[in-house]
Structure formats: C-alpha cells, structure tokens
Amino acid sequence: MKSVRLDRAEEASSNGAVPPVDPSKGRARRRPLGGPRWVGWTFVLPGLIGLAVFIVIPQVASLILGFSNSTLLGGTQFTGTENFIRLLRDPQFLNSVLVTAIFVLVYVPANIAISMAMALWLKTRIAGRNWLRVIFLIPALSPMVANAAVFRLLFQKDGVVNQMPAGVGLGPIPWLSDGNWALAVVIGVSIWQSFGYNMIVLGAGIDSISPEVIAASRIDGAGRFRRFFSITLPLVSPALFFTTVLTVIGAWQTFAQAYVITGGGPGNSTMTIMLYLYQTAFTNDQLGYASAIATVLFVIIAIFTMFQLWGQRKWVHYD
Amino acid sequence: MGSAANTTVAWLFALIFSFPLIWTFFTALKPANEVFAAHLSFIGSKVLWSNFADAWTEVNFGRLLLNSLLVAVISTVLTLIVATLTAFAFARLKFPGRSAVFLLFIITLTLPSEVAVVPLFLGFDQAGLADTWVALILPGLFGAFGAFLLRQFMLQIPAELEDAARLDGASTWRILISVIVPLVRPALSVLAIFAFLGSWNSFLWPLIILSSSDKWTIPIGIAGFTTQTGTQWQLLMAACVMTIAPVVIVVAFAQRQLVAAIGAGAFGGR
Numbered sequence: 001m002k003s004v005r006l007d008r009a010e011e012a013s014s015n016g017a018v019p020p021v022d023p024s025k026g027r028a029r030r031r032p033l034g035g036p037r038w039v040g041w042t043f044v045l046p047g048l049i050g051l052a053v054f055i056v057i058p059q060v061a062s063l064i065l066g067f068s069n070s071t072l073l074g075g076t077q078f079t080g081t082e083n084f085i086r087l088l089r090d091p092q093f094l095n096s097v098l099v100t101a102i103f104v105l106v107y108v109p110a111n112i113a114i115s116m117a118m119a120l121w122l123k124t125r126i127a128g129r130n131w132l133r134v135i136f137l138i139p140a141l142s143p144m145v146a147n148a149a150v151f152r153l154l155f156q157k158d159g160v161v162n163q164m165p166a167g168v169g170l171g172p173i174p175w176l177s178d179g180n181w182a183l184a185v186v187i188g189v190s191i192w193q194s195f196g197y198n199m200i201v202l203g204a205g206i207d208s209i210s211p212e213v214i215a216a217s218r219i220d221g222a223g224r225f226r227r228f229f230s231i232t233l234p235l236v237s238p239a240l241f242f243t244t245v246l247t248v249i250g251a252w253q254t255f256a257q258a259y260v261i262t263g264g265g266p267g268n269s270t271m272t273i274m275l276y277l278y279q280t281a282f283t284n285d286q287l288g289y290a291s292a293i294a295t296v297l298f299v300i301i302a303i304f305t306m307f308q309l310w311g312q313r314k315w316v317h318y319d
Numbered sequence: 320m321g322s323a324a325n326t327t328v329a330w331l332f333a334l335i336f337s338f339p340l341i342w343t344f345f346t347a348l349k350p351a352n353e354v355f356a357a358h359l360s361f362i363g364s365k366v367l368w369s370n371f372a373d374a375w376t377e378v379n380f381g382r383l384l385l386n387s388l389l390v391a392v393i394s395t396v397l398t399l400i401v402a403t404l405t406a407f408a409f410a411r412l413k414f415p416g417r418s419a420v421f422l423l424f425i426i427t428l429t430l431p432s433e434v435a436v437v438p439l440f441l442g443f444d445q446a447g448l449a450d451t452w453v454a455l456i457l458p459g460l461f462g463a464f465g466a467f468l469l470r471q472f473m474l475q476i477p478a479e480l481e482d483a484a485r486l487d488g489a490s491t492w493r494i495l496i497s498v499i500v501p502l503v504r505p506a507l508s509v510l511a512i513f514a515f516l517g518s519w520n521s522f523l524w525p526l527i528i529l530s531s532s533d534k535w536t537i538p539i540g541i542a543g544f545t546t547q548t549g550t551q552w553q554l555l556m557a558a559c560v561m562t563i564a565p566v567v568i569v570v571a572f573a574q575r576q577l578v579a580a581i582g583a584g585a586f587g588g589r
Contacts, residue, residue: 037413037414037415038414038415039412039414040408040412040414040417041408043405043408043491044405044408044409044417044420046400046404046405047401047402047405047461048405048423050457050460050461051423051424051427051463054439054457054458054460054461055427055430055435055458055462056423056427056430057438058435058439058442059430059435061441061442062434070441072441072444124325125322125325125326126322126326127322128326128330132330132333133574133578134570134571135333135336135337136336137574137581138563138567141520141566141569141577142520142562142567143519143522143537143538143563143566144522144538145520145538145541145542145545146538146541146558146559146563147339149541149542149545149555149556149559150339150340150342150343150559151339152545153342153343153354153552153556154339154342158355159355160342163358164359192336192339197581200581203582204579204581249429249431252431253431253433253434255433255522259526259546260542260545260546263546274433277437278436278526281436281437282440287437287440287441291437291438294434294437297431297434298431298434301431301434305429
C-alpha cells in the first residue's frame, strides 16, 4: 500500500519541476531518480547474491543431499530414497520427532498464553512498568547458551531449586537425571527465555486497539472477560497469528537449550530433531543422512506453517 | 485491585522471574566449595571478586570476549551496508524485475534457515574456508529482515528531497549517502543493535564451522566449559555474568527503540 501511495506522490511532484517523462516506455511515469533503468540492480545485487548463495542454494542443496550417502571423508553417491526408508525405521529419529513434538505442543501454547497474559497485565496501572518490560525482555535478547548454563546449575541434584523451602519433604527431584523432568526443564527454560519477546509483539498489537472501541464496549456493559474475548482478542489476532507462526517455526528447530542443559539425555529423552541432526552430521559424519533429517524437518515446518495460514481465515481479523 | 497492590505483585513476579540471573551473579562470587552449600545462601563465607579474573584465564574468557566483539562488530557493519543498499533499491529505485526480486526476499523470510546447515558447512569446507571467520560471518549477513525494516523507513521519506538533490546534479549514490542514510539513522541504529545481538548470541553455526578454540566465540566457550565434567561453576557463572551484562546495558539504554522495533514485528520471533 505504502509504495503505491508513494508512486502517486512522486508523479504529483514531477509536475513541471523535473525533466519530462520518457515517452518511449509508454508509461505516464517519469524515470525514477532520472538515472538509468538498470541502476537499481547495482544496489540490490550484493544482497541478492548473498541471499542466493547463503540462504536459497543451501536450502535446495539440502533437499538434494538428502538423497545421497554424502560424508565428509568418503564423498557423495546418490542412493535414491534409501535415507528416507531408513529414517522411518530409525528409533532414535522417531524418538526425536516425538520429543520435539511434545516440546512444540507444550512450549508454544504456554509461551503464547503467558505472553498474552503478561502483555495485558502490563497495560494495567503498574508503577515502573517500562522497566518491568525491560526485565522480561532481557533473557530473550541474551545468549541462549548462557541462560541454559544458568539453568543447568539451578537444576543440579544439589542445586538451589531442590533447596527451595517449598520442596522440603518432597526430597530432591532428579531434574536432569530423569527423562520427563529433564524435558520439563528444557521446556521451562525456553518459556522463561522467550516469552518477553512475544509479550512485546502482542503488547504493540493491544496498543493499536483504539480506546474508543474499548470505551464503547464498557458503556454497553461488557464485562472484563466478555471484553477480552469479543474485543481485544479479535483485534489483536493479526499480531497473535504472526507471533504463533514464528514461535512454532522456532520451536521445531530447538537446539541450544538441549545441547547445553542435557546433551539430549538422559537416554535421548531431550533429543530434539535439530540435536539429532547435528550429531548425525557432525559427530557421526553422515551428512547425507542428516540432510534427509533436515528435509523431514523442513516438511514438518512447512506443513505446520501452511496449516496455520489456512486456518487463520477462521479466526484472524484484518481491518 | 488497586494500583499499589498490582504494582507490588508485578514487581514480586519480576523478582522471581529474575531469580536465575540474580543467583548467577551471587554464585559467581562464591568460593568453589560453596557453590552447592547445604543451606540456601546468596553470599558465601567469602566474596571472591577474583572469580571474574580467574574466569578470564581459566575459561579463556578474555580471548572469547575479544573474538565475539570482533565478529559482532564486523558482522554488524557489513549487515548494515548490505541491508541499506537492498532497502534503497526496493524503496526508492525502479528497475526491471524489482517485484520478482522483492517476492524472493519475502519468501526467504519463511525458510527455516538452521535446517540448511549441512550444505552450508560442506560448501565452506570445499572452498577451504572451514574454521575461518569468513565462513562464520558470511551466512549471517543476508537475512531479509534488515532490508525490510530499512525499506519501511525509506518509503516514508518524501520524494521532494530526492528531486531537489537530483536537480543539484547529485548521482544516485550521492542521494543514498547524503539524503537517505542520514534520514534513516534511527532505523539503522536499531538494526545495528539487532545485528550485534544476533552475532553475539549465535550458537549453532559457530559450533559447526569453528574447530580451533582460539577462534571460538563466547557461546561456544561457555557450552564447552558447561558440558565438560568437573565444571567450576563459580567461574562459569562469572563468565555468564560478563556475557549477559552487555546485553542488559544495551537493552536498558535502547529500550524505547527496541520495544518499538520488536512491536513492529521487524525481526520475527524466536
């Protein structure tokens, strides 16, 4: 929209002040900036080449390598669908899909719910709420590795969490040596680290709701919950949708938390797909097989993203 | 709920939320044998500021810090240059194929970039660039978010400014440098902060591409130190404090701009 408006403004401003339009092009639009038609390419080329070489081509190459037995030392031979058949029977891989799916199913709703609740809470009358916002944002902008190292210390068997007064009588919980607890810790640190970011995105969405609408609903006698579900939620739904899509994409690629806190253990209970991919490729030198894992992950993320794009018509309101 | 009670509850929650970082700071000051004390205590029998100096040598934090700073500064400068050129082309120039190229940039935003690390590694390895900072830095420079952020700002500059410069005989380059760049300086500084933090926090790619420890950045060093047996937690926590502190300072000083940029959705989620 903006660029259209800008084009009109340029045309309007060209009345008389600038050299006449180039009639040979058959368009009633002056030559932009008066420079040669192709000059734009010289500016876009560095970015475009970089994008092609370091983002687009690796994605395509990854899809191709998935059909090979490529290793760093042994070269590359194409083996058809062998990798994908092997993946279907690879208990470690299937486990990693399950672990990551549990991660996504718990982490994403919890993250979104907490972000939304916190965004709403910080709209109420709180002294120093700008500073609260900063406090909640800090972990989201600090290195995940440092945050994960901190949590690894907190959840040691004789660590501070097990010394909390609330835990007295329960005995020490084996946070990192029990599979279910370890996954809970990995999910917990992820939520702790990242909800501050989504809180701010959703807060901006709430800010953009006009006060008149809220005031009108108050006059109509809508209660707090009614107001949230009938006014706030629909109006903030574009921001909510955007946030959810990106959070889901990020969640499927979870890596650093698991790598630092548990290393995938105990017994593969926190082995995410990306961690298994990393170990397959760079510990076991099975680059082709790892690329097949990447392809499956790519497809999973694509399906989840398209499903959300399709589903948004039912609940996202743009206007 | 009155606003005094509300404020108290909110700040109490923030205190609990910050507990891990507060605990990190106090652990960094404890003697080694009191990190896991039998009773819960913030302060050990001694307050050892020397742990920070020890982390500098034991974790090799000085080297890691220097590497991380250099890599982040180089990455930030190059990211700003590439993003400025791209955004300028999209916002202010018309050229054949512009909408097709623009569409390509938009599509790449939805690609899960970390999924493609294997071919990226193979490519750099074939080029003889594995275990170099060139390979570390290059792939991070071309994300489309920066270009889109700057483009939004450049679109708002009135065409009259350009036209005036054009009449004075300025070239397209001159207009970019003398007219456009000064006007989008606020957006450039926000982008600089995000580029810097992106490099500062980056983990998976450095872990893959860097094998020599003298080239490592902070996250690789911390991860290596954390996962080894017999971790000296007080030194590790001192390193974590020194890693997170710069982020805290940057966020505190630039909070208004950062909150506005994140709220505009400029950088996507995590």
